[in-house]
Amino acid sequence: MHGSEAGAASVLFGLNPMWVAAILFAITYIVVMTEKVNRAIVSLLAAGLMIVLGVLNQETAIRGIDFNTIGLLIGMMVIVAITRQSGVFQFLAIWAAKKVDARPWGILVMIALVTAVTSALLDNVTTVLLVAPVTLLITEELKVSPYPYLFAMIFSSNIGGTATLIGDPPNIMIGSATGLTFNDFAYNLMPVIVVIMAVTLIPIYFIWGRHLKAAPEDRQRVMQFNAREAITDPRLLKQCLSVIGLVIGGFVFAKALHLEAATVAMTGAALLLLLANFGHDAEHQSKHVLEAFNEVEWITIFFFVGLFIVVHGVDGTGLLKLLADKMLALTGGNLTATSMIILWSSAILSAIIDNIPFVATMIPLIKAMAPTFGGPEGLMPLWWALSLGACLGGNGTLIGASANLVVAGFAERAGQPIRFIQYTMLAFPIMLMSIAISMVYLYWRYL
Amino acid sequence: MNAKILMNPHPMTLRPSDTVATAADRILKHHLRHLPVVDAQGRYLGTFSIYSLLKLTLPKAVLDKYGLDNVSFITESIGDLAQRLDRRREDLVQDWLNIHEVAHPSMPAMEVMLLMLNGRTTSVPVVDKTSNRLEGIVSFWDVLEKLMGENA
Numbered sequence: 001m002h003g004s005e006a007g008a009a010s011v012l013f014g015l016n017p018m019w020v021a022a023i024l025f026a027i028t029y030i031v032v033m034t035e036k037v038n039r040a041i042v043s044l045l046a047a048g049l050m051i052v053l054g055v056l057n058q059e060t061a062i063r064g065i066d067f068n069t070i071g072l073l074i075g076m077m078v079i080v081a082i083t084r085q086s087g088v089f090q091f092l093a094i095w096a097a098k099k100v101d102a103r104p105w106g107i108l109v110m111i112a113l114v115t116a117v118t119s120a121l122l123d124n125v126t127t128v129l130l131v132a133p134v135t136l137l138i139t140e141e142l143k144v145s146p147y148p149y150l151f152a153m154i155f156s157s158n159i160g161g162t163a164t165l166i167g168d169p170p171n172i173m174i175g176s177a178t179g180l181t182f183n184d185f186a187y188n189l190m191p192v193i194v195v196i197m198a199v200t201l202i203p204i205y206f207i208w209g210r211h212l213k214a215a216p217e218d219r220q221r222v223m224q225f226n227a228r229e230a231i232t233d234p235r236l237l238k239q240c241l242s243v244i245g246l247v248i249g250g251f252v253f254a255k256a257l258h259l260e261a262a263t264v265a266m267t268g269a270a271l272l273l274l275l276a277n278f279g280h281d282a283e284h285q286s287k288h289v290l291e292a293f294n295e296v297e298w299i300t301i302f303f304f305v306g307l308f309i310v311v312h313g314v315d316g317t318g319l320l321k322l323l324a325d326k327m328l329a330l331t332g333g334n335l336t337a338t339s340m341i342i343l344w345s346s347a348i349l350s351a352i353i354d355n356i357p358f359v360a361t362m363i364p365l366i367k368a369m370a371p372t373f374g375g376p377e378g379l380m381p382l383w384w385a386l387s388l389g390a391c392l393g394g395n396g397t398l399i400g401a402s403a404n405l406v407v408a409g410f411a412e413r414a415g416q417p418i419r420f421i422q423y424t425m426l427a428f429p430i431m432l433m434s435i436a437i438s439m440v441y442l443y444w445r446y447l
Numbered sequence: 448m449n450a451k452i453l454m455n456p457h458p459m460t461l462r463p464s465d466t467v468a469t470a471a472d473r474i475l476k477h478h479l480r481h482l483p484v485v486d487a488q489g490r491y492l493g494t495f496s497i498y499s500l501l502k503l504t505l506p507k508a509v510l511d512k513y514g515l516d517n518v519s520f521i522t523e524s525i526g527d528l529a530q531r532l533d534r535r536r537e538d539l540v541q542d543w544l545n546i547h548e549v550a551h552p553s554m555p556a557m558e559v560m561l562l563m564l565n566g567r568t569t570s571v572p573v574v575d576k577t578s579n580r581l582e583g584i585v586s587f588w589d590v591l592e593k594l595m596g597e598n599a
Binding site: 087090094129132133134136137140141221224225226227228229230232410413414415 | 506507508509511512513514515517518519520521522523527
């Protein structure tokens with residue numbers, strides 16, 4: 001999708017296009033970081049300026065937008081919007097809590113696993129929005145602090161999201177830009193993710209887990225929850241599970257079927273909309289289709305659209321190629337050193353800045369390294385390093401990923417605020433531990 | 448006709464430091480729905496209502512803005528629910544206030560009735576614009592009584 005292209009309009013005032021693009025790009029980053037202006041506004045405005053100032057023309061700008069990423073995101077968001085109405089996620093959380101006899105530590109592990117598995121298949125923010133309320137209910141019933149549960153939830157949502165192509169936006173972008181499939185992600189990342197998930201629970205156990213106690217009568221109250229009652233619409237649930245099954249099947253066989261991920265997700269969304277609205281009158285259909293579309297996070301989508309254009313503008317000027325060459329000069333064109341630099345720098349930067357613009361920038365930069373490493377095949381370890389670093393790095397601070405902030409919001413409203421410094425002091429080392437495990441894994445498997 | 452004429456100038460009130468137990472007793476004894484809460488200077492701070500009591504009895508996870516909208520899986524006895532409320536009996540009313548739209552003494556009757564309809568409430572506190580002192584409370588029963596009296 002990226003690459004230097006001729007055909008850009010001539011830059012206004014005879015300015016150097018590389019400088020105009022670089023300055024616009026830097027301003028975009030800085031303003032997004034300050035959070036003073038909504039990020040979708042910033043990226044769209046910067047994209048507009050890229051065209052107005054003549055770095056790109058409209059045609060090349062549109063070619064920079066990765067519609068496969070956009071389509072995949074929108075399709076999955078529509079599917080989730082409909083599925084959440086069925087109550088299946090509350091069912092899962094309650095079922096999991098009862099499986100461990102409502103023991104506080106057991107529930108923490110189960111909630112972490114439910115969050116990780118759900119995050120691997122759905123967007124992380126949606127996952128925590130669905131799992132956090134039930135978790136708060138259970139901790140309230142058990143009269144235990146929700147803090148360790150919410151802490152574990154942040155980690156498991158980011159860790160689980162790393163495991164699949166559709167789990168986290170960086171993976172969606174990497175997959176779309178490189179043609180790596182759902183199976184490639186699962187085959188290459190799932191093993192290390194399972195290890196990281198298990199190891200992450202160890203410090204959580206020693207810090208909080210071993211002290212968690214609940215009275216038998218309080219546990220009994222949780223055991224009396226009737227999980228089946230959480231399912232509000234069994235018919236809808238069957239439809240959703242069937243479509244999600246088909247969509248995942250579609251991702252697994254995408255290569256054999258010659259389908260791109262966006263086609264699978266959007267077709268799945270359309271099919272689910274059809275099933276959920278079948279037999280209803282036109283007015284009911286319009287209302288429900290509109291409700292599902294309203295649940296799409298348009299801020300994220302338009303942020304992506306603008307960002308793709310901005311990065312495409314920067315890429316077109318050769319600036320990213322220049323940076324890639326500098327990085328290779330630094331590592332002496334050594335694959336191991338380059339992988340490690342990408343892994344650690346993505347992890348640390350993703351803990352501080354939004355990982356979406358970072359990954360959007362890194363993708364063309366890594367692609368530019370292909371000649372050094374013997375073509376696109378030789379880049380594999382670098383893609384996995386980028387994915388692991390950018391996704392897991394999000395755990396490092398409270399602002400590292402949007403899901404972290406959503407969980408912090410729940411904690412705040414429940415009267416157990418997660419403070420930035422306090423969180424970082426514990427989370428950053430645990431995040432570094434996950435990156436260390438990733439480093440060993442990358443080295444052992446690919447280098 | 449305006450709010451000053453419609454209102455009860457001596458409504459029953461609560462202090463911010465009153466407990467939930469005191470408020471619940473008063474609500475039950477007098478069958479009130481809303482009790483205005485005023486400070487020592489008589490300034491209006493908010494309203495403690497039957498909705499505050501409902502919130503106190505429900506789990507926090509339900510009250511969150513992204514909270515659970517279905518709790519049919521919780522099968523609690525009336526005893527369990529009573530315990531929930533009992534755990535909060537020493538909470539202060541100041542932590543459970545609802546902030547309602549208020550009327551001013553000179554507000555026309557129709558505007559007061561619109562406030563009731565839009566706020567889905569049966570009573571509107573009447574507050575002095577400058578001092579924020581509670582002057583009285585207009586309840587829907589006062590309004591209806593006046594309306595029916597005119598037609599009699």
